[in-house]
Amino acid sequence: MIARHVEEDTMPRIPVCAAVLTAAGQSLRIETLLLDEPRTGEVLVRTAAAGLCHSDLHYLTGVLDIPTPAVLGHEVAGVVESVGDGVRRVKAGDRVVVTITPSCGQCASCVSGYATRCERVSELRKRSEPLLTDTAGNAVTSLGAIGAFAEAVVVPESALAVVGDLDPIGACLLGCCISTGVGAVMHGAAVSPADTVAVIGCGGVGMAIIQGARISGASRIIALDVSPGKLELARVLGASDVLNPTVDNARDAVLSIVPGGVTRSFEAVGRPETAELAFSLLAPGGVATVLGLMPPGSRIGLDAVALIEGDRRIQGAYMGSNRFLADLGPLLEHCRRGSFDLDAMVTSVIDLERINEGFAAMRGPSSIRTVVSFAEGIAA
Numbered sequence: 001m002i003a004r005h006v007e008e009d010t011m012p013r014i015p016v017c018a019a020v021l022t023a024a025g026q027s028l029r030i031e032t033l034l035l036d037e038p039r040t041g042e043v044l045v046r047t048a049a050a051g052l053c054h055s056d057l058h059y060l061t062g063v064l065d066i067p068t069p070a071v072l073g074h075e076v077a078g079v080v081e082s083v084g085d086g087v088r089r090v091k092a093g094d095r096v097v098v099t100i101t102p103s104c105g106q107c108a109s110c111v112s113g114y115a116t117r118c119e120r121v122s123e124l125r126k127r128s129e130p131l132l133t134d135t136a137g138n139a140v141t142s143l144g145a146i147g148a149f150a151e152a153v154v155v156p157e158s159a160l161a162v163v164g165d166l167d168p169i170g171a172c173l174l175g176c177c178i179s180t181g182v183g184a185v186m187h188g189a190a191v192s193p194a195d196t197v198a199v200i201g202c203g204g205v206g207m208a209i210i211q212g213a214r215i216s217g218a219s220r221i222i223a224l225d226v227s228p229g230k231l232e233l234a235r236v237l238g239a240s241d242v243l244n245p246t247v248d249n250a251r252d253a254v255l256s257i258v259p260g261g262v263t264r265s266f267e268a269v270g271r272p273e274t275a276e277l278a279f280s281l282l283a284p285g286g287v288a289t290v291l292g293l294m295p296p297g298s299r300i301g302l303d304a305v306a307l308i309e310g311d312r313r314i315q316g317a318y319m320g321s322n323r324f325l326a327d328l329g330p331l332l333e334h335c336r337r338g339s340f341d342l343d344a345m346v347t348s349v350i351d352l353e354r355i356n357e358g359f360a361a362m363r364g365p366s367s368i369r370t371v372v373s374f375a376e377g378i379a380a
């Protein structure tokens with residue numbers, strides 16, 4: 001059980017070891033912070049594993065802004081420790097993964113099947129007390145109201161899916177890169193066996209798209225990345241063809257494989273140029289889906305004639321337009337049957353003390369996902 005830190009006249013707070021961002025561009029510092037108890041509708045989850053996502057790296061380097069001090073991390077698997085009032089779907093001892101997009105299940109977006117666009121998301125994340133404080137009582141920001149690089153998190157019940165006995169090291173990826181990649185295949189772009197697919201960027205999201213497109217039966221899956229190591233793995237996970245844009249002219253090479261262009265392209269890098277490339281690979285009637293987060297103010301340029309005369313489309317899909325609670329059931333089944341390979345996507349496992357090395361290693365040529373393991377459990 002977790003030890004409680006009791007102060008007079010306040011609810012007890014839970015001491016947790018966490019990796020703290022004090023300023024963009026600085027290394028994370030391991031400190032003890034105090035986590036609030038779960039309140040109405042919330043759940044306390046003991047962290048078992050947390051993935052290092054490129055969005056975290058963007059906050060770490062200052063490409064994206066976050067008020068500091070902050071605890072990053074949003075791709076997390078763990079065990080329910082306790083629940084607040086009104087929580088019915090999960091209970092202590094359940095093994096769960098967390099999504100960054102809690103949803104009310106009742107607003108117009110939710111009931112129309114667009115949970116990632118929930119109109120009450122800020123209400124769900126709003127609290128009377130900060131989730132995290134330092135030991136002096138000053139508030140510390142939690143990325144996405146999660147803050148997964150800590151020994152425990154408190155999140156709304158709707159952000160949780162029960163995953164059973166799946167190894168948390170791989171299961172944590174279901175919370176972000178896999179729900180995003182597979183969500184984009186299933187919902188954002190609705191890939192079918194009639195489709196030909198191009199995937200730009202073979203990191204965690206790209207590899208999830210490749211596997212999702214394979215499961216969906218796409219007739220051709222072309223993977224593009226600048227790293228030969230990633231392209232090798234892309235082929236193992238389902239790519240029919242691989243291309244290195246630093247060696248080949250990407251557009252010419254794709255058109256030589258699929259004359260006329262692909263019917264579905266995906267951008268999983270987070271750069272305007274790769275979004276433009278995704279659009280340029282499309283056949284008439286094709287759809288380009290852009291997933292990578294870009295800095296505010298980024299602009300994407302398109303060939304207007306190709307857009308209009310070819311009925312081509314380009315769309316965003318935040319978190320792949322996933323339907324977390326509906327998608328997880330079938331995804332877990334694919335993981336258990338081996339048709340979705342979770343293990344191959346984890347290229348390194350580290351402990352929390354080595355998290356800065358983990359972020360440095362993300363830039364490595366064959367790194368797909370580095371996962372922080374909290375195997376030792378919560379310090380008492």
Ligand SMILES: [Zn+2]
Nearest residue numbers: 053055176177
């Ligand atoms: Zn992420």
Ligand SMILES: [Zn+2]
Nearest residue numbers: 104107110118
């Ligand atoms: Zn809603």
